[in-house]
Amino acid sequence: MIHFENVSVRYDDAAQPTITGIELTVPEGELMLLAGPSGVGKSTLLGAVSGLVPHFTGGTLTGRVTVAGRDTRTHKPRELADVVGTVGQDPLAHFVTDTVEDELAYGMESLGLTPPVMRRRVEETLDLLGLATLRDRPIATLSGGQQQRVAIGSVLTTHPKVLVLDEPTSALDPAAAEEVLSVLQRLVHDLGTTVLMAEHRLERVIQYADQVALLPAPGKPLQVGDPATVMADSPVYPPVVGLGRLAGWTPLPLTVRDARRAATDMRTRLTDLSPSPKRVPAATDRDTGLAVTRKLGVRRGRVEALRNVNITIAPGEIVALMGRNGAGKSTLLSTLVGMIKPTTGSATLTGEHPHQLSPRDLIRKVGLVPQEPRDLLCADTVAAECTAADRDASAPPGTCRTLLTDLLPGIAQDTHPRDLSEGQRLTLALAIVLAAAPPLLLLDEPTRGLDYAAKSRLVTILRDLSADGHAIIMATHDVELAAELTHRVAILADGEIVADGPTPEIVTSSPSFAPQVSKILAPQQWLTVSQVAQALS
CATH class of the missing domain: 3.40.50.300 (P-loop containing nucleotide triphosphate hydrolases)
Structure with missing residues (x-):
């Protein structure tokens, strides 16, 4: 569905290309996660799929990017709009109307869909993303996370064949992020939608990915493979993988469920140990705090x-x-x-x-x-x-x-x-x-x-x-x-x-706000991989 053939992008006045020699294929009906350190070109690579790079951003693109058979060098973003839906890192840059319902309908209006189809899809999307109570709200009055859900919804209503998402869960609370990722998984599994997603919070998304494409530091080759294989040597990895590496678990777990099954011996070793306490500031009188x-x-x-x-x-x-x-x-x-x-x-x-x-x-x-x-x-x-x-x-x-x-x-x-x-x-x-x-x-x-x-x-x-x-x-x-x-x-x-209250007490008592290590080693109150490593050493 998406093909990169020896693709490089250099922006004007840049000392070196942002991405170099990218060879990548994203099959139809798969969710590929794009990972890598900040600044290695993930957003540029995503922009090349939608045609925003170089038609909108400028710069020089060499090589060839095709989406559903269309060459993005000869097709501008508006000519790809019926195939590719894009949500960037900044939802405010995405909006063109004033209210939630109007924004969800705008993309369909641009494609000339009939009013009955538009009405049905708006209602479906409001329910899917938990936006029904916000339908009449001005977008400017929404929180950052609510705006991000609206931006995602405005793309979903057009039913694109390809979804390009840049940090889609970065401003979402854990429950909302899980809802959005579940929706994306249904689109991939049930409708054959192709999703290319860049995300830094790997602990949220790694379990949903069919493949991971790791963009390393400049000068090193792109690594593509199944999530467990790529995460085994990746410089960026979620806590569940960090705990698996520390314990030497094989195969490497990607989910809390798999890690809990492997952690029986670790929980036994940690039974009589406790995390090193954080330095807590001296108590301050209730009415004289900073x-x-x-x-x-x-x-x-x-x-x-x-x-x-x-x-x-x-x-x-x-x-x-x-x-x-x-x-x-x-x-x-x-x-x-x-x-x-x-x-x-x-x-x-x-x-x-x-x-x-x-x-x-x-x-x-x-x-x-x-x-x-x-x-x-x-x-x-x-x-x-x-x-x-x-x-x-x-x-x-x-x-x-x-x-x-x-x-x-x-x-x-x-x-x-x-x-x-x-x-x-x-x-x-x-x-x-x-x-x-x-x-x-x-x-x-x-x-x-x-x-x-x-x-x-x-x-x-x-x-x-x-x-x-x-x-x-x-x-x-x-x-x-x-x-x-x-x-x-x-x-x-x-x-x-x-x-x-104190962090360990509050987060371990809440399934929504508990970190991965806490879920894996519950009921013990371990919060981070570094705490566990320090105790076991």
Whole structure:
């Protein structure tokens, strides 16, 4: 269905091609997972399937890409629209209408489908993706995860033969991600749809893949094979594979179920051992924390986004806000950074109300990395962004650039931020905010678009900040990150905090938010592969 014949892509002014000599075939009716470190060209390869590369992005494509027999060099994206459905990393760039129902119908209108067919498919998609209650909502009022589901739904309604998905679950809560992946699996198995998907959160998707194509570092060949074979030597792999490698299990498990069956001896060896406790910040008086909310309520239009939220954040504490899409996590962060004024109750930073502070005073108290990193980027080059960040933060020259290199090496100084991948843009935004080293750091989906190596570097930086007394609150659906890094987890539902406590206690008691290692070794409270490795050594 999809054929790459010696395909290379070089963008204008780039020192070297983004992808080189790609030979790849994706058979009809299969789901192929595209894996590899950040910045190796996964999005470029996907764009070549839909014709966006090079017709829209520019650059030079050599070799040949065919989809259902159509050559993407001679067929522009609009001439492939009836065959290929594409969802990029940024759902906002995908939307052309204002409401959910209109967006689901737009693609079918463009293809000239009849109103009865359009109505039926819209209803089917609303039910499939859990969007029925949002059908009349303006897209601008949805959470990032809800917007991502709408973007996926708008492609599914046209029933394309080929689906190209770039990080489709990156902003989805675990339950919503599972629903979307189950839908994709049904399309592949029942309708013969061909799916090519790039995803960093391999723990979510590896079990659904028929084949994995591993894009390694530049200069090394593309590796294609069944998931277990590729994962045996892959530099990027999910925790279940990491635990299997540690234990020497053969065959290598890809699912929690298979790993549990193999883990009997490991659970026995760990029976009398316990994870090393995390350093927990000193207890802080309930009313004198670095950030405090009391009976906080926020109404956004017709939606009561937060109600009766009480939370205290101590210096040095790392807290994860978790919950389904639309639960109020981003609204709570926006309130703490002063972007939203409380409707009822209060939110304070060291006793002051953030919405009453000037921007100059606010930046020295709190920093926010939003879901959409482009909101922080306004310069023409990476170097100019870093220079401006150092100046605004009154930091020594080179501070932001050093942080950026620590997080993700190899980003050129003269690159325009719009030419970065979603993960690279997020990393740049993180470095800009971290340059100011504010006492309170707020992160909204900080690992979206990051590979495992970049996440590991981020964890190290955030731990160092915590050790220096900085408090960190992150809204995240990344249960593996929460297990690895945080001291506490607070779960929100419909604008209220329904659980708040130590990370091991909260995540192991919730099937939705438990990390893979916890599920494999339950009822013991092990959370990460590194904990197990340390105990067994």
